[in-house]
Amino acid sequence: MNIKLSNKEIGNLLNTAARQLDRSTLNELHTARQQALKNQRVASPIWVSQNGLLHGQLQLSPRALNWIIVGVVASLLVVNLTYWERTYERDHSDIDIAILTDDLPVDVFVD
């Protein structure tokens, strides 16, 4: 055997070998393909209307969902802190006004 081959020709010969698979192997490959297709992940359509709103089912990855949860918790925390700070300030200003107007209740002096 004295033959000259290029890498491309080797590729072509391997293609020939792939075309010559026996019937039972082809059947098994066909079955495997059908099985895979039954489990194919299908995307839900997302429609975008003219006002830019999203309609339809939006599928989120677990990572995106985690970020959304973190965002919601963080914003709730910020709202709570702001509310508490304002309430605290208002309490203080009420006492200041009472001192200035000499209108403090007796309970303040008891302790």
Place this chain on the structure above:
Amino acid sequence: MCREFASIRADHLGATELSTPQQLSEFLAQAERRAYKQAQYAVRDEHVALDIVQDAMMKLAERYGDHPPEEFPMLFQRILQNTIRDYYRRQKVRSFWTTLMSSLSPQHDAEDFDPLDTLQDEDNASQPARPDAVLAQSQLIAVIEEALGKLPARQREAFLLRYWEEMDTAETAAVMGCSEGSVKTHCSRATHALSAILKERGIDLS
């Protein structure tokens, strides 16, 4: 309204049109044979090769079945190569335990072995005669497949991806999870090794 939606959706998606089951089916149908042969060259076992291809197909469909069809070749190759590597890892662990257990148990294998059990009946006269050209080609393919089987796994992977799957260096690097420089090195070494093996059989690799 629906027409508006359709046109906006088409504009919005542009080049990244999502795939349909028909497109995935067509892709798998044209890729499955070569994938099987690749797995067979790597593991040298028909049943394991079939399992690997089935596993790779399933992973592609389950995880990336809704991706644009032009992404399928790269994704499938990456999954296939990872599945082959996983098999190597499992095999390594299994062989470790097998060696350990067999060293503890008495040896009878040499007495039980009969060469006739594994002898191939290649010269069987009852087989239908084939034309010379077909026979020569199948012999040539057998020599090449044998030579590919002798290559180290990474070199074979790089060679097959570059010269059989016709991927460029960047794509091959992405599939193999290494740099483009490594791909070039693997390919160069694979070509030299193949050339040396084939030369012994009277085939010049140019």
